[in-house]
Amino acid sequence: MTSRRTPFANELSPASQTGWRAHWFHIIFGHEDAAGRRFDVLLIIAILGSIAVAVFDSVAHAHAQYGKFFYTLEWVFTVAFTLEYVMRILVVDRPWRYIRSFFGVVDVLAVLPTWISLIAAGSQYLLVVRALRILRIFRILKLTRYVGEADLLWSTLIRARRKVLVFFSAILTLVLIFGALMYLIEGPEDGFTSIPTSMYWAIVTMTTVGFGDITPKTVLGKMLTSLIILIGYSIIAVPTGIFTAELAAGMRSKRKYRPCTQCGQADHEGDARYCRVCGMELPAENH
């Protein structure tokens, strides 16, 4: 066992075994011991703090008043995240694998915009990319049991992917056809300036969002709008309604617990007089 701590073993899997790299690997990538958890909490605070700075700096009067303070904070977070990124590269055994991983890319995207803003003019647009820092949080959340729930939801979605594809194909076909029809009926003077705009309107309408920036003015347009709205509403309302009705029907012919005297099968339908498994007459109900 101790032989694994020799330099040779260290060369095989250095970061995860010993030395300062191993020490920092445990702090940065580990989540089990106190040091690892302290680092995680610190990282979450830094991520949320840096996002808060980016969000509030976009508010004009906050920028006017606290602009310099936000700027300083932004650089503190950027330098800290850059140091963290360098450390991550240094302590892992296969740096390239980490750099090209999903979280490796997110980590570099989290600091790049700020550095680029130093050398390139007009790169203020890039600053929005900092919002992606929120994704860094999922690295830590990945280890909690919350991810089990998310996984469950995700795997359900994956298993039902064909149903989901059929659903989106149906939605988009309806959007294309209704969008084209509304463009024809209403025309540019009512805001339906092109088929893409009409399709955008059809999505807004069918999903019951209804901004109201574009609305039908003609009688035929309003009839078609009523139709697409009812389709969109039914997609949500009809399944739940059917479902509740089925539930109600199911509860009506409830099952009864009456153990068969011969085979013990106890779960029978309400109107059963003979055991469906062995054919024995069921005992009379005593209620």
Added chain:
Amino acid sequence: MTSRRTPFANELSPASQTGWRAHWFHIIFGHEDAAGRRFDVLLIIAILGSIAVAVFDSVAHAHAQYGKFFYTLEWVFTVAFTLEYVMRILVVDRPWRYIRSFFGVVDVLAVLPTWISLIAAGSQYLLVVRALRILRIFRILKLTRYVGEADLLWSTLIRARRKVLVFFSAILTLVLIFGALMYLIEGPEDGFTSIPTSMYWAIVTMTTVGFGDITPKTVLGKMLTSLIILIGYSIIAVPTGIFTAELAAGMRSKRKYRPCTQCGQADHEGDARYCRVCGMELPAENH
């Protein structure tokens, strides 16, 4: 038994045993006998009445016409609630425990704003707090069997709290990312004046509310809007759709059509071998 009604026993648990305090304790806190129920009904009427006064007094022309009448009514209710509060303190054994309880705080919040308005200028804002009087009603409702239903819903929510947290984390992450992107794409001239405003817009849009006070104007903005709308719509529509499909698949296989040769009953469970109505062996399946 009678010894418990002696002054000594009375000192142990006075309110719940005898004397005027016990009498009023039963009326105010009790709900079983006629007096207690009469008090409950009176209290519900007073609460709803005082809320109605607060609500209608906020309407400008109603205030102009009935302002004085509302003012008088408000003081009648406030004095009554204050008396009730004092009585509650007097009749309970442990007044401090009641005062610091949830309903104790609600009871004092129900009368405080009106009293403060006497001595402090500009306290009209506090009057809105009177709307919290509605919470007082739940003290009485707590005892009805309706609360069992609410409890059931609540406990389901508690058991599913991790799923609910995952849901809200996902929603808020999407809101942050889409909000930042829309702020970048549309910019202040189209109403997306800051990232917080954009995030507010993203919530309004994703949940299919769609006020229409801020709407995308650029092509890219409309495409991103369509995407966020479809995500928000799918969160509701897809699970119900998947569910209905599963139900349909389940119903198809669960029951089988196999008419009994003796009694003709044709609707049997999938695993039935004997007719549950007449006990006859069912014909073998031929598929």
Added chain:
Amino acid sequence: MTSRRTPFANELSPASQTGWRAHWFHIIFGHEDAAGRRFDVLLIIAILGSIAVAVFDSVAHAHAQYGKFFYTLEWVFTVAFTLEYVMRILVVDRPWRYIRSFFGVVDVLAVLPTWISLIAAGSQYLLVVRALRILRIFRILKLTRYVGEADLLWSTLIRARRKVLVFFSAILTLVLIFGALMYLIEGPEDGFTSIPTSMYWAIVTMTTVGFGDITPKTVLGKMLTSLIILIGYSIIAVPTGIFTAELAAGMRSKRKYRPCTQCGQADHEGDARYCRVCGMELPAENH
């Protein structure tokens, strides 16, 4: 049997036995034979026709062009419905019972507005009551098997009435509290002119309708709006999500069909090795 057709028996239950009253009773109230069904179809056409006249007469340019034609049609329908109403009174055994029944009231409401418009000025408002004629259709639909489905939905709602009441109480409490808060925060200058108006806005917002005629302008107002929107959206989205997750979890540990060699119980959990009914070892799976 023939004795029941004597005048004496006729006096006991005349309409349902013989004579012109019996004949018309069968036509008007019956639905089984050809004459009864012809009358039903005619009545449905007349009802839908009269509603179509009322609906299209409200369109200004249609009224200008076809006003006289609509007026004539309206009187044709009114006279026909009045004759039908008189006939119904004449042919039933207990006229008062019919007159005071739900459909009796609907029948008289269907013709009254037109007659009143003859003698009273300003009674044009009453004409809208004619839309209630649609309810007359349910008299006939009541006999179809569609009503079984509606009954099922209705009885489910009745059985769940306490849950529904809890739901509406929760919604209205939230609407009152958020309405009062928004009135305080936003104030009349942003459209929140009174608490009732604020509550109307809260209903429009929480249910994801979002007209956009009143929208929050302050930062705090937008935050509160985001909160109420997320609550309203979650009320729909969270249950379906939880449900789908439960379904997914359920499908994972699916049940298997493995009949017990001793008792025949065939429905076992996926990981079962012994019959849960009789304790016998289950046969090995062969897939």
Added chain:
Amino acid sequence: MTSRRTPFANELSPASQTGWRAHWFHIIFGHEDAAGRRFDVLLIIAILGSIAVAVFDSVAHAHAQYGKFFYTLEWVFTVAFTLEYVMRILVVDRPWRYIRSFFGVVDVLAVLPTWISLIAAGSQYLLVVRALRILRIFRILKLTRYVGEADLLWSTLIRARRKVLVFFSAILTLVLIFGALMYLIEGPEDGFTSIPTSMYWAIVTMTTVGFGDITPKTVLGKMLTSLIILIGYSIIAVPTGIFTAELAAGMRSKRKYRPCTQCGQADHEGDARYCRVCGMELPAENH
């Protein structure tokens, strides 16, 4: 076997057996071999391409810049689709049956508008019909396993058609009555210019779309609007809530915590008497 390739056999079922017609029949209608699949992929690309041209050509500035290019592309696609249509007629055994089939009509509708635009002025409206080309894609999708999922959803809908009809009847009755009432209460000055317009508004409102182009201004109108909104919202929210509550109640009772004295497995079904893992008799329930 070879005799079936003689001219005589060819006359019986020519296209599907031999010759150039059989060859092209396999390519155009077949989907099994490489040539058939290549044709399918090519067709999908052509359909999506031609729709993209129609969609983007409707955008004013895209039309100004790429109008000629779009025009050329449109003719390329139209000629290709026309050739394909002629080929389909030539290679099938019963051309009339194909021409009158659903996809035969869609195929001709896909090319007709462009040809008509050559000879008739003002036929630009017909160009929108080209959006129906999207339906041509379903011919190919019909053969994939995605259609099984769509079939399942469709058959569920068909089985529940009476529930769906009851649902739409209820919606439309509510829309008629609320539409007429709002027309009476609000009147033309607030945008409720006629009962059909009011009904359009009622659909927009009840389904939680809420464009906001027409909104109630009177107090009574806002109260009625709140009512119709709550009905529309409840249609979606109540069933899911009831359902989740039922699920919660079901989960509480279905399984029981009774640890097996032998193996410790504690999670058993409600009717279990023997441990399903080790076969040991479970301890008796003590409640």
